[in-house]
Amino acid sequence: MKLMALAGQAAALLLCAGAASAATPEAKALFEQAKAAAAAQYKAARDQCNASEGNPKDVCIAEAKAARVRAEADATAHYRNTLRAYTKARIDIANADFALDRTRCAALAGNERDVCVERAKASRTAALADARADKKVIEARSDAREDKRIAEYKVAAEKCDALAGTAKDQCVAAAKSQFGY
Structure with missing residues (x-):
């Protein structure tokens, strides 16, 4: 399940990384609404955790926190719409998942607990490495x-050198327009 979520996040990251942020009033309203919804869902989930005791309660609370972090990080990344924001969101989610996994490990004892903690660390390390690698790939492609x-542009400008006068000026202007100069 985590792997599919990470793959989805990576796809979203790749699709949205190059776009410029458009902080419109509508986008800000959606962002605030998403954050409020995440807080409300967290509060409701946290209230349901009060019915449990011990480690199951701790796991329930950690799951609620992880869900809140995931929702807020996604909302922030979509609102800011930058490569840095998407990478930070993936890092925040990886850390929240790690905290959840560590809480689940607390119910175990001995070697099982040690293995569980190491597995949690390995999962976080992999998620962080993937986030950083995806960022580098996107930057390299850009x-x-x-x-x-x-x-x-240089090729188009060089072709214009064969012309003279107004034709050359029009050719250079067209090349600059076409390639964003």
């Missing part, structure tokens, strides 16, 4: 796109 755009 840099490559920019390099290609510059090279294509």
Whole structure:
């Protein structure tokens, strides 16, 4: 389940990483609404945890916290709509999942507990590494796109050198317009 969630987050990250943030009033309202909904869901889930005792109560509370972190991180990432925000959201979610896993491990004893804790650490390490790697891949692709755009502009500008006068000026203007200069 976590793997599918991480894959979905990675896909969202790849789709939205290059877009500029559009902090419209509607986007801000949706962001505030999402945060309020996350807080309300957390409070309701936390209230349900009071029926339990001991480790099951601790796990219930940790699950509620992880769900709140996930919802708030996703809302913040979508609102800011930057690569940095999406990466931070994935890191926050990985840390919340780690805290939940550690709480689940507390019910175990001896070697089982040690194995559980190490598995939780390994999962967090993998999630953090994936988040950082995805960020680097997206940055590299963005840099490559920019390099290609510059090279294509240079080719178009070079073609304009064969012309003279107004035709050359129009050709250069068209190349600048086409490649964003």
